[in-house]
Structures are given as C-alpha cells and as structure tokens.
Amino acid sequence: MTTLPTESLTEYIIVEYRWVVVIFALLPMSLFWKIWSSLRNYVVFKLNSAPKMHDRKVKHVQKQVKDWLVNGRKTKLCTARPTWQTMSFRQGLYKKSFTNIEVNLVDVLEVDTKNMTVRCEPLVTMGQLSRTLEPLGLALAVVPELDQLTVGGLVMGTGVETSSHVHGLFQHICLQYELVLADGSVVTCSKDENPDLFYAVPWSYGTLGFLTSVVIKVIPAKKYVRLEYHPYAKLSELADRFRKESLDKEPHQFIEALLFTKDTGVVMLGDMVDEPGSDGKVNKIGKWYSEWFFVQVQRHLKNYRKDISKIVVEYIPLRDYYHRHTKSLFWELQDIVPFGNSAWFRYLLGWLMPPEVSLLKLTQPRAIAELYERAHVIQDMLVPVQHLDDAVLTFHKEFEVYPIWLCPFKVLNNPGQLKIKCDDKWQMFVDIGVYGVPKAKGYETVPSTRRIESFVTSRDGFQMLYADTYTTQKEFRAMFDHTLYDAVRARLPHCTDAFPEIYGKVNRNVRK
Ligand SMILES: Cc1cc2nc3c(=O)[nH]c(=O)nc-3n(C[C@H](O)[C@H](O)[C@H](O)COP(=O)(O)OP(=O)(O)OC[C@H]3O[C@@H](n4cnc5c(N)ncnc54)[C@H](O)[C@@H]3O)c2cc1C
Numbered sequence: 001m002t003t004l005p006t007e008s009l010t011e012y013i014i015v016e017y018r019w020v021v022v023i024f025a026l027l028p029m030s031l032f033w034k035i036w037s038s039l040r041n042y043v044v045f046k047l048n049s050a051p052k053m054h055d056r057k058v059k060h061v062q063k064q065v066k067d068w069l070v071n072g073r074k075t076k077l078c079t080a081r082p083t084w085q086t087m088s089f090r091q092g093l094y095k096k097s098f099t100n101i102e103v104n105l106v107d108v109l110e111v112d113t114k115n116m117t118v119r120c121e122p123l124v125t126m127g128q129l130s131r132t133l134e135p136l137g138l139a140l141a142v143v144p145e146l147d148q149l150t151v152g153g154l155v156m157g158t159g160v161e162t163s164s165h166v167h168g169l170f171q172h173i174c175l176q177y178e179l180v181l182a183d184g185s186v187v188t189c190s191k192d193e194n195p196d197l198f199y200a201v202p203w204s205y206g207t208l209g210f211l212t213s214v215v216i217k218v219i220p221a222k223k224y225v226r227l228e229y230h231p232y233a234k235l236s237e238l239a240d241r242f243r244k245e246s247l248d249k250e251p252h253q254f255i256e257a258l259l260f261t262k263d264t265g266v267v268m269l270g271d272m273v274d275e276p277g278s279d280g281k282v283n284k285i286g287k288w289y290s291e292w293f294f295v296q297v298q299r300h301l302k303n304y305r306k307d308i309s310k311i312v313v314e315y316i317p318l319r320d321y322y323h324r325h326t327k328s329l330f331w332e333l334q335d336i337v338p339f340g341n342s343a344w345f346r347y348l349l350g351w352l353m354p355p356e357v358s359l360l361k362l363t364q365p366r367a368i369a370e371l372y373e374r375a376h377v378i379q380d381m382l383v384p385v386q387h388l389d390d391a392v393l394t395f396h397k398e399f400e401v402y403p404i405w406l407c408p409f410k411v412l413n414n415p416g417q418l419k420i421k422c423d424d425k426w427q428m429f430v431d432i433g434v435y436g437v438p439k440a441k442g443y444e445t446v447p448s449t450r451r452i453e454s455f456v457t458s459r460d461g462f463q464m465l466y467a468d469t470y471t472t473q474k475e476f477r478a479m480f481d482h483t484l485y486d487a488v489r490a491r492l493p494h495c496t497d498a499f500p501e502i503y504g505k506v507n508r509n510v511r512k
C-alpha cells in the first residue's frame with residue numbers, strides 16, 4: 001500500500017483520517033443514493049414511461065437552446081451536470097461561466113434483440129446498462145470499467161475495456177447518435193447519415209451539440225468468464241505475450257495485464273462460457289466479502305515458473321468480471337480507506353463499498369485536492385502496442401507508480417480526431433493506466449507529465465482527457481487531428497458561438 005506524502009499536521013490529519021468521513025457519512029449516503037436510483041429505474045421501466053417521455057425531454061433541451069439564441073447568445077453552452085458528479089478528476093471552472101443546459105436523460109429506451117442494439121439516453125450508466133442487459137442474455141460489446149461512467153461521457157470522451165482489442169473503443173460500438181445542435185434542431189447521424197458529424201462526435205467533449213440518445217451494439221452474453229492468469233517476471237516476455245495475444249487472428253475475448261513492478265506482472269486472458277469447467281474454481285469476485293481484485297491478481301505472481309504447464313484458471317460471473325475494479329476504484333481506494341481490503345472490514349462493511357465517486361468529489365477538502373495535484377498521478381496514455389516496453393520504461397523513469405493497468409485496443413482507420421498514422425484498416429494500441437503516488441526521484445507534476453506527453457506524441461499516441469493535460473494548444477492539436485472537427489464546427493450553424501474548442505474544455509486553466 002502507498003501513503004501520500006503530506007506537508008503539514010493539518011494536512012496529515014485530513015488525509016490520514018479521510019476514512020472517518022467516508023465510513024460514517026459517505027458510505028451511508030451512497031447506500032441511500034443507490035436505493036433511490038434503483039427504485040426509480042425500476043418504476044420507470046415498469047411504467048414503461050421512458051420511451052414515451054423521451055421526445056418531451058428532447059424538446060426541453062431544444063427549448064433551452066432556443067432561449068439562448070433569442071437572448072443573444074451571450075455565453076457559451078455546456079451541460080448542467082455538476083462536475084462533482086462526473087468521473088473526471090477536476091471541477092470544470094467553465095461550468096460557472098457558461099449557460100448550463102439541463103440534459104436530464106437517464107433511461108434505457110429500447111433493447112432490440114433482432115438487430116442486437118440498445119438505445120439509451122446519455123446519463124445511463126455502465127452499471128445500469130449491464131444490469132438491464134444481463135437478464136436478456138446480452139452485453140455491450142465494450143463495457144468500460146467503473147459503474148458510474150455514463151454513455152454520454154463515454155461517447156463525448158472515450159471508453160476502453162478489455163474487449164477493445166476486438167471491438168475497438170466505446171465510439172466504435174456506437175451506431176447512431178441523436179443530438180440537439182446549437183440552432184435548436186435535432187439531428188441523427190450514423191456512418192451513412194451525416195457521416196462527418198458522426199465521426200467528429202467522439203472526443204468532442206460536448207463541443208458540437210448535446211447528445212440525447214445513442215444506439216449501441218450489443219453481443220450475446222454467457223454466464224461466466226473463464227479467466228487464465230499468466231504471471232511474468234521479465235518485461236520483454238510479458239510485453240511479447242501481450243502483443244501476441246492482442247494481435248492473434250482468433251484472440252481471447254478479454255485481454256488485460258497488471259504490472260506490479262517494472263519486471264513483474266500478470267497477463268489475463270478471458271472468454272465467456274455458459275458453465276464453469278473442471279479446470280478451475282468459481283471465483284465470485286463481486287461478493288461483498290471478496291478481496292479486491294488487483295490484490296488477488298498479485299498473488300498469482302508467486303506461481304511464476306512453478307509449473308509452467310499448469311495454468312491457473314478461474315470462472316468469474318460475467319457482471320462481476322465487468323465491474324472487477326469498481327469496488328477498489330482500480331487501486332485508488334487504498335489511499336482513502338487503508339484497511340478497506342482487510343477481512344474484518346470486508347465482512348462487516350464490504351457490501352457498502354465503494355463510496356460514490358461523486359460524493360467523494362463533493363466532500364473532497366482543498367488540502368486533498370492540492371496533495372493529489374502535487375503527489376499523485378492519474379493518467380491514461382494510449383500508444384501503439386509495439387511501443388509497450390519502451391513506454392513502460394519511460395513511465396517507470398518519470399513516475400514509478402504501480403500497479404500499472406495495460407489494456408489493448410483497436411483504433412479503426414476512421415475519420416475524426418483519433419487519426420492513426422498507418423494505411424491499414426486498424427492499428428492495435430495499448431492503454432497504459434497509471435494511478436497512484438509517484439516514487440520516481442525528482443518527480444514534479446508539470447515537468448514530468450509534460451515529458452510523458454511529449455513521449456506519447458512522439459510515438460503517435462494519445463492522452464485520455466478525463467485526467468489533466470499539460471499540453472499547449474499547439475501540442476494538443478498535434479496530438480489530435482482537428483481537420484474534420486474544424487470543418488464540422490464551421491458548417492454547423494452557431495456552433496462556434498455556442499461551444500469552445502475541445503482544448504478550451506480540457507486544458508488545466510478551465511479544469512482547476
Ligand atoms: C428495454 C429495457 C429497458 C430497461 N431499462 C431499465 C433501466 O433503465 N433501469 C433498470 O433498472 N432496469 C431496466 N430494465 C429492467 C432490468 O434490466 C431487468 O430486465 C429487470 O430487472 C427484470 O425484471 P423482471 O424480472 O420483473 O422482468 P420482466 O419485466 O417481467 O421481464 C423481462 C423480460 O422480458 C423481455 N423483455 C421485456 N421488454 C423487452 C424489450 N423492450 N426488449 C426485449 N426484451 C424485452 C426480456 O426477455 C426480459 O428478460 C430494462 C429492461 C428492458 C428490457
């Protein structure tokens with residue numbers, strides 16, 4: 001476990017005893033929130049009101065935009081979702097000065113089992129969707145980890161998961177978007193209808209229009225994931241295996257690796273199955289008393305080279321697998337509730353975990369925000385998979401944060417901001433997720449992160465933008481191709497009046 005380096009006694013107390021607030025206030029509040037939202041969803045679905053209400057809710061969005069037009073377009077526009085509710089790290093300052101448009105669309109609208117799609121509104125969360133689809137024997141082709149991520153945020157930002165080496169990013173499984181534009185009109189777009197808008201929407205961070213519904217591809221689901229654990233004690237061997245599996249012509253359905261040091265890590269290969277087989281035990285990692293998943297994975301390291309012919313296999317219930325890092329917020333919760341994984345806590349209060357990220361954000365004291373700013377890294381960097389070893393070594397030199405999350409994903413050669421630099425139909429990338437306290441000597445937030453950003457750009461990679469970007473506007477435009485985006489903004493009526501550029505929403509000065 002890591003501890004955050006504190007500077008004063010007050011800071012020390014606030015940081016070390018944050019768990020008191022979490023346990024006595026946030027966990028009970030989170031429970032009430034979960035009960036209320038489940039009840040609400042259940043009632044809405046049973047009354048079948050969601051699809052009927054959709055048009056009325058879209059009209060409400062249109063009306064607010066039209067009012068803004070009539071009132072002389074005095075400010076820019078953004079959604080009214082308060083930033084403490086979002087899954088990004090900072091509180092967006094722009095929310096205070098822009099006109100806030102309420103886009104309160106929270107329902108799953110239709111599951112079409114014939115065409116294998118689900119249509120939903122932007123505030124539907126990943127947890128809500130996997131719960132809705134599971135009884136129907138379905139799942140999203142890509143289910144980005146963390147239950148509270150919303151469809152809208154994943155479309156306008158990005159989403160990645162361990163099936164992304166087959167299906168691509170969240171944007172690649174979206175078939176149609178419905179948006180309210182800055183002139184108050186409603187448009188739908190897909191690869192065949194308004195294709196320029198369709199390809200410019202992902203990574204646009206709400207700067208082209210307000211998303212009101214999305215049609216997403218679903219796949220048949222089975223009950224369990226058969227998961228193989230392959231421990232490694234040499235980075236080059238692990239990276240070779242990771243690349244080989246991601247690029248395999250008939251790959252496993254799920255691929256992920258966790259690095260615990262520069263040289264040691266576990267590659268996990270998963271496939272959906274209907275019933276558990278006899279080659280492994282069932283591990284219900286979603287049970288309230290079960291240990292944090294990353295801790296369980298680390299234990300497989302000791303099997304390294306014990307008996308190479310004997311692979312450790314487990315059967316994990318599908319929803320438990322999809323939400324395996326949620327209970328520990330990857331490994332971030334260990335800094336907040338240090339005893340969160342101890343047996344007594346899990347058996348007593350494990351069923352209340354994790355606290356809602358939104359409540360954690362809402363009650364975050366300034367001292368903690370400053371501490372995270374100074375001595376904590378939260379970054380996902382996306383680089384072509386051939387640079388994996390090189391990238392890990394560079395991250396080790398600049399950050400030295402472990403565990404590191406490795407997830408392969410395909411970027412399709414489509415128009416848009418995420419332009420790959422090759423002529424093939426797609427290119428395989430790896431998401432390198434670094435979340436924790438840096439131990440690297442000489443770590444300083446801005447210079448170290450800027451060095452990593454320039455490394456990523458030099459390897460034709462990208463940075464995920466829910467975290468902090470320290471790039472200049474010029475560097476940002478070099479990382480993300482703005483050709484299509486600029487053309488679409490110029491074509492859409494009032495778009496440049498209504499919305500800033502992407503950089504104007506994600507750069508540090510507006511994301512304090
Ligand atoms: C379109 C849809 C939207 C939903 N939205 C939410 C939501 O936003 N939040 C939430 O908490 N729960 C939602 N649910 C319900 C939830 O996911 C589970 O289906 C529910 O827990 C099961 O309740 P039940 O046992 O009473 O099933 P019942 O409601 O009695 O029946 C469910 C069964 O009917 C069939 N079915 C019903 N409607 C449809 C349809 N439109 N398309 C395909 N098959 C259908 C399926 O086979 C399903 O297994 C939704 C379900 C569907 C199908």
Ligand SMILES: NC(=O)C1=CN([C@@H]2O[C@H](COP(=O)(O)OP(=O)(O)OC[C@H]3O[C@@H](n4cnc5c(N)ncnc54)[C@H](OP(=O)(O)O)[C@@H]3O)[C@@H](O)[C@H]2O)C=CC1
Binds near residue numbers: 085086152464
């Ligand atoms: N596994 C994964 O892939 C993970 C991904 N993430 C990241 O988290 C973010 C998603 O978090 P979440 O809390 O769901 O989303 P947010 O509320 O943070 O929204 C992200 C962006 O999308 C815009 N947006 C959201 N809904 C709409 C809408 N209906 N119309 C127009 N714009 C919209 C927001 O605009 P506005 O600023 O106007 O509100 C904002 O700029 C993404 O950036 C994602 O990359 C984080 C953790 C894990």
Ligand SMILES: CC(C)=CCC[C@@H](C)[C@H]1CC[C@@]2(C)C3=C(CC[C@]12C)[C@@]1(C)CC[C@H](O)C(C)(C)[C@@H]1CC3
Binds near residue numbers: 360431
């Ligand atoms: C692409 C993938 C898989 C990304 C995973 C990102 C997670 C690790 C991020 C998303 C939201 C996130 C930034 C968050 C935090 C940690 C890292 C998280 C969970 C925490 C909980 C750290 C503690 C902070 O005080 C605070 C509560 C503000 C944030 C909230 C968001």
